[in-house]
Amino acid sequence: MVVRSNERTSMVGGGYYNQNSSLQALVAEECGGLVSPADCQGKSVTLVDYGCSEGSNSVRMIQKAINSCPEDSTVTIVFNDTPANDYNSLSDTLDRSLRDTENKSSRRVFPVMAPQSYYQQVVADESVDIGFSTASLHWISRLQPASGDLLPSDADVSAEVLADILRFLRTRYHEVRTGGHLLLSFPVDGELNLKCAYPSIIQCLTDLAGERIISQTAASKFKLPFHFRTPEEIAQALHAVQGKWQVVEHFYRDVPHPDFLQFQSSFAESAxxxxxxxxxxxxxKAISGGFTAIIGNTVVDTARVFRDASSSGKANSPEAIRTKMAEKLHQRLRGSNFWKTPLGNKYVFLKLRKI
Structure with missing residues (x-):
């Protein structure tokens, strides 16, 4: 099994992901709504978000869980992401959020940061009451050359993503207390998706190579680092851990992108x-910002791995690459017909209880 403890993938920091993840925010809030008061009884409750990024969506989700905790309880919240995450931005987000929370509740809330890959254990055994992971388990690091262990082009991706999710679930099994819960949501294969924007992303990378911002090799080697699981793949994973996790809730929901809905409403105002x-x-602009927030750093990483004489030595700083990527992607989207197709994702929601 591939060891992924050295995972360094992260969303774009500096507040950029916080500002460009409105779709993920909707999913996080719905996932947080699956928590009931019966799930977090006791004087001391520990919550963990596995894959928190800069925290704006995480705190919206966690707040729903906090509201279900007893008023006189002490709540420890562990915010976990890879070492490459922007923890300064996360700290600022948490500070603003928790100051507001303290003014509205008698609960004592203590945030903790855990800068580790969630493919390894990040907290003590039997210490977690409720764990969360939203909009991250579809991310497959070995689809990126910068992973250092690139998945071969002829590899069975389904086998890889099964190994990923089983590693995640089995590691969480050690951390969650018996009777505790794990709440998961991630995009899956469905009719509603983001694929109408994919051609513009590939064209955007070609544009970056044409302007020598990244190399031609980097543009050709880059792959979107996602795999959207099928219901059959999810069922296979759940079957493999059925002796460890009991499925409490399991449902699918189409979540239209809020910026698509806002754009669509403009048609109602015009004949x-x-x-x-x-x-x-x-x-x-919103969609180009969203994709840059998600994959901007993986484009940067791929550009670093595949540098050659075709790329400029002056304009290929991480910030320059991300800025140019957002600009070129915006232009490509503006010149395409992607707006004619509904944009969003189908998501699976899972509430699991540790047996």
């Missing part, structure tokens, strides 16, 4: 079959 120019501009 024209063409989109409002200002609304389309805003929509393209």
């Amino acid at each position: 024209s079959s063409s989109p409002n120019a200002a609304a389309l501009e805003d929509y393209c």
Whole structure:
């Protein structure tokens, strides 16, 4: 089995992911809503978010869990992400959020940061009452050349993602107390998806190579680091851990992208079959920002691995690559017909109880 304890993937920091993850925010809130008061009884409760990024979506989800805890309880919250995560931004987010929480509740809340890959154990055995992971378990690090252990092109991706999720679930089994819960949500294969924007992403990377921001090799080697599991793949994973985890809730939901819904509403205000120019501009900017927030750092990592004489030595700083990526992707989306297709994702929601 591949050891992933050296995972260094992260979302773009500096507040960028916080500002460009409105779809993920909706999912996080719904996942947090699966917590009931019966799940977090006692004077001391420990919550863990595995894959918290900069924290804005995490705190919205965690707040729902906190509200279910007894008023006189002490709540420890562990915010976990890879060592490459922007923990300064996370700290700022938590400080603002928890100051607001303290003014509204008698609960004592203590945040803790755990800068480790969630493919390894990050907290003590039997210490977690409720664990969360939203919008992250579809991420497959070995689809990126920068992983150091690139998945071969002819490899069985289904076998790889099964190994990923089983490693995650079996590691969490040590951490969650008996009777405790694990709440998961991640995008899956479905009719509602983000694929209408994918051609613009590939074209954008070609544009970056053409301007010598990244190398031609980096542009050709980059792969979107996602695998959207099928219901059959999820069932296979749950079957493999059925002696450890009991399925309490398991359902699917289409979640339209909020920026798509806002853009779509502009058509209701016009009799024209063409989109409002200002609304389309805003929509393209939002979607380009969202994709840059998610994969901008993996583009940077791939550019670092595959540098050659075709790339400039001056303009390929991480910040320059991400900025140019957002700009070129915006232009490519603006010149395409992606807006004609509904944008969003189908998500699976799982509430598991440790047996």
